[in-house]
Amino acid sequence: MEFLSHLFSSGTLSQFLVGLSRTTILFIVSSGLSLILGILRIPNVAHGSLYMVGAFLAYSVIHLFGGGVAAFVAALVIAPLGVAALGFVLERGFFSHLYEREHLMLLLLTFSFALIIGDLVKIVWGTEYRSVTLPVVLQGSAEILGLPLPYYNLVLLLVGPVIAVFLWLVINRTKMGKIARAAAVDREMVSAVGINVGWVFAFTFVLGCFLAGLGGALIAPMTNISLGMDHSLIIEAFLIVIMGGLGNVWGALLGSLVFGLTQSLGILVWPKFGIVFPYLAVVAVLVFRPRGLLSSTW
Amino acid sequence: MLEVRGIHTYYGQSHILFDVSLALRKGEIVGLLGRNGAGKTTTMKSVCGMLRPMEGTVVFEGEDVTGRKPFELVRRGICYVPDDRRIFSDLTVDDNLGIVHRRTREWDRERVYDLFPALREIAGRRAGVLSGGEKAMLAVGRALMSSPKLLLLDEPTEGLAPLIVLSLERQILRLKEAGISILLSEQNLKSSLRLIDRAYIIDNGRIRYQGTAKELENNEEIQRMHLMI
Numbered sequence: 227m228e229f230l231s232h233l234f235s236s237g238t239l240s241q242f243l244v245g246l247s248r249t250t251i252l253f254i255v256s257s258g259l260s261l262i263l264g265i266l267r268i269p270n271v272a273h274g275s276l277y278m279v280g281a282f283l284a285y286s287v288i289h290l291f292g293g294g295v296a297a298f299v300a301a302l303v304i305a306p307l308g309v310a311a312l313g314f315v316l317e318r319g320f321f322s323h324l325y326e327r328e329h330l331m332l333l334l335l336t337f338s339f340a341l342i343i344g345d346l347v348k349i350v351w352g353t354e355y356r357s358v359t360l361p362v363v364l365q366g367s368a369e370i371l372g373l374p375l376p377y378y379n380l381v382l383l384l385v386g387p388v389i390a391v392f393l394w395l396v397i398n399r400t401k402m403g404k405i406a407r408a409a410a411v412d413r414e415m416v417s418a419v420g421i422n423v424g425w426v427f428a429f430t431f432v433l434g435c436f437l438a439g440l441g442g443a444l445i446a447p448m449t450n451i452s453l454g455m456d457h458s459l460i461i462e463a464f465l466i467v468i469m470g471g472l473g474n475v476w477g478a479l480l481g482s483l484v485f486g487l488t489q490s491l492g493i494l495v496w497p498k499f500g501i502v503f504p505y506l507a508v509v510a511v512l513v514f515r516p517r518g519l520l521s522s523t524w
Numbered sequence: 525m526l527e528v529r530g531i532h533t534y535y536g537q538s539h540i541l542f543d544v545s546l547a548l549r550k551g552e553i554v555g556l557l558g559r560n561g562a563g564k565t566t567t568m569k570s571v572c573g574m575l576r577p578m579e580g581t582v583v584f585e586g587e588d589v590t591g592r593k594p595f596e597l598v599r600r601g602i603c604y605v606p607d608d609r610r611i612f613s614d615l616t617v618d619d620n621l622g623i624v625h626r627r628t629r630e631w632d633r634e635r636v637y638d639l640f641p642a643l644r645e646i647a648g649r650r651a652g653v654l655s656g657g658e659k660a661m662l663a664v665g666r667a668l669m670s671s672p673k674l675l676l677l678d679e680p681t682e683g684l685a686p687l688i689v690l691s692l693e694r695q696i697l698r699l700k701e702a703g704i705s706i707l708l709s710e711q712n713l714k715s716s717l718r719l720i721d722r723a724y725i726i727d728n729g730r731i732r733y734q735g736t737a738k739e740l741e742n743n744e745e746i747q748r749m750h751l752m753i
Contacts, residue, residue, distance in 0.1 A: 401622065401623055404615055404619050404622070404623050405623045407612070407614050407615060408612035408614070408615055408623060410614075411612065411613065411614060412610055412612065414574060414594070415606070415610040415612070416612075416623075417573075417593060417594040417595045418572060418573075418574065418594040418595070418598065418603070418604050418606075419595075419598060419603070419623070419624040419625060419666060419667070419669070419670060420595050420598030420599055420603075420624060420625025420626075420627065420670045421595055421623065421624075421625050422595050423595070
């Protein structure tokens with residue numbers, strides 16, 4: 227009965243909130259992956275690498291501007307934009323010529339990009355760990371029901387919903403978003419009503435890469451920025467996207483919640499094996515709903 | 525206005541169209557008649573850019589447009605309405621019309637809704653749940669949003685109830701009055717005779733006959749050989 231007392235302690239709440247803030251980053255990265263998978267049909271294995279580039283870029287920008295709040299905010303803007311620019315080059319230079327190819331070819335191409343980007347990061351930033359210190363105002367913790375919750379986790383808890391609303395608006399309220407939704411189902415017909423699908427795809431790819439970069443920039447102060455941080459994340463992001471329903475951004479949100487919360491609460495239930503709970507959740511979801519929690523565009 | 529000269533089109537390895545030629549003058553409704561699988565849809569897709577003919581040319585308003593992409597042809601004034609409609613089922617009726625590239629300001633949502641008042645009533649509905657007749661109207665309305673000079677209507681009345689067929693035919697005639705040229709494919713001769721000025725008959729990927737609607741109406745032998753009556 228020991229785990230029950232763990233489960234219903236106030237520690238659960240703080241663990242829940244920490245899990246939710248981690249969910250934010252998972253959601254931001256996996257929603258980008260899901261957009262690219264759903265609309266462009268590219269299983270982008272390099273998405274994790276773009277996230278890593280975002281983290282390293284954030285590190286460089288923060289150091290360039292000498293730390294502090296302004297440097298931190300600048301990093302949150304410049305790093306995602308830098309990754310988006312890289313995405314634009316990849317899309318125009320490579321993917322835009324290859325949309326008609328089969329998925330396996332695209333998968334191999336993105337895998338090669340993952341390797342190339344990994345090596346480029348090694349050349350530019352080296353192999354040592356990098357870390358980013360939070361600006362002084364964001365250091366310290368807020369008290370929630372007597373338990374400390376770091377300010378930065380609170381910031382993440384606010385950023386998550388903002389991004390979700392932003393994506394909802396882009397997808398449902400802008401012409402570009404509506405065209406992208408139509409193209410996810412029938413790209414030829416989108417062309418047959420006079421729309422140059424190529425630009426829609428470029429926009430979607432760049433938006434997806436922006437989200438990867440933003441995720442990387444946001445995680446920078448919470449982790450050791452290092453080569454290899456892309457590998458663990460890309461696996462998690464793919465699991466989340468598959469669990470939520472391929473191509474469905476709300477599925478990515480739901481999948482991230484399940485993944486992030488089972489992980490943080492699992493640690494309470496069974497501290498040594500907390501890490502297995504999200505994977506068990508994925509298995510459980512796929513056994514009962516093989517096509518994912520929400521409707522897939524595939 | 526449109527001239528198709530000796531096109532050969534393939535689906536992968538299979539040769540579908542053999543030396544298909546046809547022409548259409550401004551303001552005409554020309555029928556492309558034939559049985560299921562005769563090559564009507566392939567011909568239309570070859571004109572609108574969805575398929576690229578291996579040989580032959582498609583000339584529109586004096587310009588060789590063979591091999592252009594569909595969106596480029598829409599911007600020149602050719603718009604295709606597929607037989608399976610292919611409306612964007614995740615979007616609302618209004619958004620199906622709203623996302624179309626508008627070549628000129630000639631047509632807008634209001635004008636489409638005036639032509640098909642039934643669509644105005646359901647403007648906010650998700651297009652995937654519409655009835656067959658509503659989908660057919662939406663597919664035509666969506667094409668009109670691009671202010672086409674030439675509409676390619678692929679069996680627009682296929683699978684619709686007789687009353688709806690009659691009303692859709694009336695709207696098609698109004699489009700002709702509005703100055704839009706139409707290439708209309710149809711399996712059923714009787715209903716197409718109410719609309720067309722001239723017709724081509726296609727069978728096994730070859731044009732077998734061409735003539736005015738009158739001539740075709742009186743030529744029973746040709747009707748028996750190539751059409752469902």
